[in-house]
Amino acid sequence: MSGTILVVAEAGDGGVRPISLELVTAARKVGDLAGCTVTALLMGFGVGGAAEQLGSTCIERLLVADDPALDQLPTEVLAAVLAKAITELNPIAVLVPSTTAGIEYAPRVAARLDLPIASDCIDLSFEDGAVIAVRPVLGGRVQSAVRLSGGGPVVLTIRQGSFENAAIGLGETAAESFSVGSVDTRLKITGISAKERGDVGLDTAETIVGGGRGLKEATNFALVEQLAAALGGAVAATRAVTDAGWRPHHEQIGQTGRVVSPRLYIAVGISGAAQHVTGLQGADTIVAINRDPDAPIFKIASFGIVGDLFELVPAILAELKATA
Amino acid sequence: MPYSIVVLIKQVPDMNTVRVDRASGKPMLSGQLAISSYDDYAIEEALRIKEAHGGEITVISAGAASVKDAVARALAMGADRGIIVAVDNINELDTRQVAGILAEQIRRVNPDIVLAGQNSDDYSTGQVGPQVAELLGIPSLGSIASIAAHGPTLTILRDTEDGRQTIEVQTPVMLMAQAGLNEPRYPSLKGIMAAKKKPVDAVADPVATASGRVSWGEPFVPERGVTGILLQDVPTADAAKQLVAWMRERKLV
Numbered sequence: 391m392s393g394t395i396l397v398v399a400e401a402g403d404g405g406v407r408p409i410s411l412e413l414v415t416a417a418r419k420v421g422d423l424a425g426c427t428v429t430a431l432l433m434g435f436g437v438g439g440a441a442e443q444l445g446s447t448c449i450e451r452l453l454v455a456d457d458p459a460l461d462q463l464p465t466e467v468l469a470a471v472l473a474k475a476i477t478e479l480n481p482i483a484v485l486v487p488s489t490t491a492g493i494e495y496a497p498r499v500a501a502r503l504d505l506p507i508a509s510d511c512i513d514l515s516f517e518d519g520a521v522i523a524v525r526p527v528l529g530g531r532v533q534s535a536v537r538l539s540g541g542g543p544v545v546l547t548i549r550q551g552s553f554e555n556a557a558i559g560l561g562e563t564a565a566e567s568f569s570v571g572s573v574d575t576r577l578k579i580t581g582i583s584a585k586e587r588g589d590v591g592l593d594t595a596e597t598i599v600g601g602g603r604g605l606k607e608a609t610n611f612a613l614v615e616q617l618a619a620a621l622g623g624a625v626a627a628t629r630a631v632t633d634a635g636w637r638p639h640h641e642q643i644g645q646t647g648r649v650v651s652p653r654l655y656i657a658v659g660i661s662g663a664a665q666h667v668t669g670l671q672g673a674d675t676i677v678a679i680n681r682d683p684d685a686p687i688f689k690i691a692s693f694g695i696v697g698d699l700f701e702l703v704p705a706i707l708a709e710l711k712a713t714a
Numbered sequence: 715m716p717y718s719i720v721v722l723i724k725q726v727p728d729m730n731t732v733r734v735d736r737a738s739g740k741p742m743l744s745g746q747l748a749i750s751s752y753d754d755y756a757i758e759e760a761l762r763i764k765e766a767h768g769g770e771i772t773v774i775s776a777g778a779a780s781v782k783d784a785v786a787r788a789l790a791m792g793a794d795r796g797i798i799v800a801v802d803n804i805n806e807l808d809t810r811q812v813a814g815i816l817a818e819q820i821r822r823v824n825p826d827i828v829l830a831g832q833n834s835d836d837y838s839t840g841q842v843g844p845q846v847a848e849l850l851g852i853p854s855l856g857s858i859a860s861i862a863a864h865g866p867t868l869t870i871l872r873d874t875e876d877g878r879q880t881i882e883v884q885t886p887v888m889l890m891a892q893a894g895l896n897e898p899r900y901p902s903l904k905g906i907m908a909a910k911k912k913p914v915d916a917v918a919d920p921v922a923t924a925s926g927r928v929s930w931g932e933p934f935v936p937e938r939g940v941t942g943i944l945l946q947d948v949p950t951a952d953a954a955k956q957l958v959a960w961m962r963e964r965k966l967v
Contacts, residue, residue, distance in 0.1 A: 506928045509841055695945045
């Protein structure tokens, strides 16, 4: 096997998506332990800006597949290009971001090339010639280490927020063009609508109160609204809640929603799934109320209360009023 | 057009009854089992498609003998037939092996649509759905907000970091379901009775040996990422007082 770790990068918002820089850090960690280099593969359309940023990190080699066929990141084309790259480079390990695209094509590529795969990894190491990944199980209540072996490349998808972003501006690794070839696609992307902005409340709000499925019904969101109003803050929700139609789409915080940076985020009836927590990266302080003591949200909350939100929220409102 | 639909379901520990022993990191499973949460949304979506267009729903589950209860529940919700693949050591197999077992059964049915939960409650790898699709040679889609069927063409709304995509795909196709796709129904008493008469095929899989390429260590409780306060078993009024005082001290409210 050639001694390289292959990192798959994505572009977004004109530059490289931050999760790609986390993957460079992860690859560097494993690469240093395993004695190998880091190669990045950037796939997309019109990704020159992202390529420059990636090329300025500590990676040793940069492959760029910049092609109209990759516009809007169709997962079939991404899978085909990645499979080609793995076959040509024969890396020790392949790191894929846990983006909405990555979680779809990574398992397919692993099955196509018959490679072992571990997904949603939050830490990596290298021991006795094998990659070890740590990943959450049972809804994040516990974690387990997984050892991937078999002699060939191993595939890992990495959860956002697990590693520090690699520094950019360190140097210039020239981009090598990687050809897409012709790919049969059966998925036709016929439209794309940008995320609803709604009012800009969530982007600038100092305080946000978010509600999740623990509220049980749409009408119970009144509790979240009352708490937000009492704190002069904005209302937000999880994807399950907005997809179910309880709240408008633009209130969704998470991987496919908004990323916010309030001083205070209060999570009411939210379990803390990675998809939602990704949107909270910028929050200074997180407070959580949930009836499940093992809910992952408590791992990132500075103040957590295990209990019944239907009793706690009214009690908090009363206390706020009494001590105003 | 009527659709032949396969729904893949997984029986997992009931997450409402799972607790963790803090000291050892061992999950304390009550023994209660359930259909993995997202699979319920897959079953419901299949029922809606059938109700709108006609067709037949086959639910497939692989695992220990107890999965017959998961299949029975899906039949009680309205699925038409079941296939159970007996694999006692299913948790020792890697996802590609599980995908291979499921794909073999799906080929027998030759459906237009395969629906599955995007991740399972227990291991949540999200790998089996896409791997089954890869082995069957059909496209797969996740992060789905809605599904509309027009004959052999399905129109899918899919959410990404960059916005919402509208995607057209021809059957056969694998579609992954998450919470929010629909509101799963509860089985009615009538449905539970009717389920007893629906055909269920029990297939014994040839003994599958674990590939050994993916080996799992013992679970452990992760450390809290932040130092802070966690109130448990504190009376409501006290907890509220403590929280408000804490927030005021830090000028957060």
